[in-house]
Amino acid sequence: MNLRGLTCVFALALGIAGAAPPAAVEGRVALAAARPLPVVNQRYEIVTRGGVLATDPPVAIVYLEGPFPPPVDPPVAEIRQKDLAFVPSLLAVQAGTRVEFPNDDDTYHNIFSFSRPKRFDLGRYRSDERPVPSQVFNQPGLITLRCDIHEHMRALIVVLETPHFVVTGPDGRFQLGGLPAGRHTLKAWIDSRTTREVVVELDAGKTLRVDFPGAGNPAGER
Amino acid sequence: MTSPPDRGKSLRAARPSGGVRWLAIGVFLAVPGAATAGAWFDDLEQALSFSSPGGNLRGRVSGTLDLEGHVFADPPGLIESDGHALFSPRLTTFLDAQLGPAVYGFAQARIDRGFDPGERSLEARLDEFALRFTPSRDAGVSLQLGRFATVVGNWTNRHGSWGNPFISAPLPYENPTGIWDNEPPATSTILLQWSHVLPGLPAPVTRVEKRLRVPVLWGPGYTLGAAVLGAWRDVRYALEIKQAGLSSRPETWREANSEAWAHPAVSGRLAYVPNPAWNFGLSAAAGSYLRPEAAATLPAGRSRGDYRQLVLAQDVAFAWRHLQIWAEIFAARFEIPGIGNADTMAWYLEASQRFSPQFQAALRWSQQVFGTIPEAGRAVAWGHEVWRLEVAPAYRFTPQVQLKLQASLQRGDTGNRRFGHGAAGQLTVRF
Numbered sequence: 001m002n003l004r005g006l007t008c009v010f011a012l013a014l015g016i017a018g019a020a021p022p023a024a025v026e027g028r029v030a031l032a033a034a035r036p037l038p039v040v041n042q043r044y045e046i047v048t049r050g051g052v053l054a055t056d057p058p059v060a061i062v063y064l065e066g067p068f069p070p071p072v073d074p075p076v077a078e079i080r081q082k083d084l085a086f087v088p089s090l091l092a093v094q095a096g097t098r099v100e101f102p103n104d105d106d107t108y109h110n111i112f113s114f115s116r117p118k119r120f121d122l123g124r125y126r127s128d129e130r131p132v133p134s135q136v137f138n139q140p141g142l143i144t145l146r147c148d149i150h151e152h153m154r155a156l157i158v159v160l161e162t163p164h165f166v167v168t169g170p171d172g173r174f175q176l177g178g179l180p181a182g183r184h185t186l187k188a189w190i191d192s193r194t195t196r197e198v199v200v201e202l203d204a205g206k207t208l209r210v211d212f213p214g215a216g217n218p219a220g221e222r
Numbered sequence: 223m224t225s226p227p228d229r230g231k232s233l234r235a236a237r238p239s240g241g242v243r244w245l246a247i248g249v250f251l252a253v254p255g256a257a258t259a260g261a262w263f264d265d266l267e268q269a270l271s272f273s274s275p276g277g278n279l280r281g282r283v284s285g286t287l288d289l290e291g292h293v294f295a296d297p298p299g300l301i302e303s304d305g306h307a308l309f310s311p312r313l314t315t316f317l318d319a320q321l322g323p324a325v326y327g328f329a330q331a332r333i334d335r336g337f338d339p340g341e342r343s344l345e346a347r348l349d350e351f352a353l354r355f356t357p358s359r360d361a362g363v364s365l366q367l368g369r370f371a372t373v374v375g376n377w378t379n380r381h382g383s384w385g386n387p388f389i390s391a392p393l394p395y396e397n398p399t400g401i402w403d404n405e406p407p408a409t410s411t412i413l414l415q416w417s418h419v420l421p422g423l424p425a426p427v428t429r430v431e432k433r434l435r436v437p438v439l440w441g442p443g444y445t446l447g448a449a450v451l452g453a454w455r456d457v458r459y460a461l462e463i464k465q466a467g468l469s470s471r472p473e474t475w476r477e478a479n480s481e482a483w484a485h486p487a488v489s490g491r492l493a494y495v496p497n498p499a500w501n502f503g504l505s506a507a508a509g510s511y512l513r514p515e516a517a518a519t520l521p522a523g524r525s526r527g528d529y530r531q532l533v534l535a536q537d538v539a540f541a542w543r544h545l546q547i548w549a550e551i552f553a554a555r556f557e558i559p560g561i562g563n564a565d566t567m568a569w570y571l572e573a574s575q576r577f578s579p580q581f582q583a584a585l586r587w588s589q590q591v592f593g594t595i596p597e598a599g600r601a602v603a604w605g606h607e608v609w610r611l612e613v614a615p616a617y618r619f620t621p622q623v624q625l626k627l628q629a630s631l632q633r634g635d636t637g638n639r640r641f642g643h644g645a646a647g648q649l650t651v652r653f
Binding site for chain 2: 041044046049108112113114119122123124146193
């Protein structure tokens, strides 16, 4: 076998190794307690709105910690303003993601954040304005979104360094696939004060079961 | 080195004044790290919110703590002070509650040194309370009962300390005219004296007369009454019947007797809102400007209903991105049987621009002019023309803590001076 042949075999071997089935993890997170439903301040409003508010139930974010390269093409995500609420009210993105904030209501909103990782104020804009106002979130951390007009409106953006994350269902269940095999730290962001973590050994092609404990069993809480 | 007893002594000697103590409380609330303070305010919000299991009944208590100070050559607007400075702390609490989709209720209580700041001790008041019934969102109409702000104009939407770019109200809402509400003027000469156009007010009256005068609108006018509110396509409408008119003072708002309802006031506003950026409004109001106690001072055959205040108003608001502009113009007539009609026009233009997430500045021009009444065979303006220029920068330290400053220059009826100036500061903690 000549040098070219050896090279081909080596490349094929690398290719096979690279195509190894990814690992996965699934399980359940004990979620935070639901917050009381908000009341819309309408003291001086002529038009009564928001008698019924649809709010998201509590969910958590499960992610694989580690230094991962930033995305080549910055992803785009969105948080909509609909029926006087942010939809979704919790968004996880990888650092470098651009988040758009469409206004689906026929009234103004004024989104702003005073959070250290990203301070901004989008001002007031209509639903038909293009381009849709957006912000790029480069610095990992927690951003609290508020509306300067409707004080009950809140949303959180969790900016992560990893592309491997998933938002749980309202029952706390999650399934996170496409993970690299090896030893990693798996974290569950539950609320602004509670992040649980566990060290996992992921095997290629296998699914690991991980449950994050509730408040009564805070092992791994950070 | 100072020994502990000496230290205690020096602390006692440096005991802060009441104003400084309040300011220290405000700074204490404002200074903690933003993250820590944010978590604390989140916890407080949770503690002050409630919701039934299905969310059918839910409510929230919120509020603001304002530490406000004024320095002035003469006390501006409706502020009462014998000196040149006034410290005015105010705790405002709101209750908002929703029962199903149809019933909304709110209340506002305050602890302060009077609705209009003055050199008084702290008092507690229930300023607003109301129930609003909305049979169906599709019907586009609501019925509201209680004591609540007037539907006239566009200033009431932002009159709270957090949302108002300024510390004081626009001129039409706080500039006292020569009209008193405890008795009507018997002659045009008396009205001109009350308006400071003619000299001759006795010294004892001069000291207290500011408490007798009324502006075109007295602030937001938290008066007892009922209102119909609603929308049809791009049109918003509101009609209210209340126990007192737009110029009525806060003491009148709280009067609850049959005489108070003998001459109710009616106000309404029609607005065209083609999109969220623009809001064009037309308002009208009619009601007696005399308090019930003035009935005893009226000429024979007259009732309070003969002394009406009629108001026509136009307002416009524009907002886009970080710029907001508001303007209102009021044409008011005070009917005075035996003298004639005392007419006045008052207007303002106000703009606010946010330059960064935390810093904004606002500018306002207000003006009021007066019509004429017959006096000794000639027509005499029954008040001094007044204009006022105000600038107000504001900085938000956190989503809950804001500092506003305001400087104003006024020309007109400011005591013995042609020009009056003043400054004010307001630290607000919102919860």
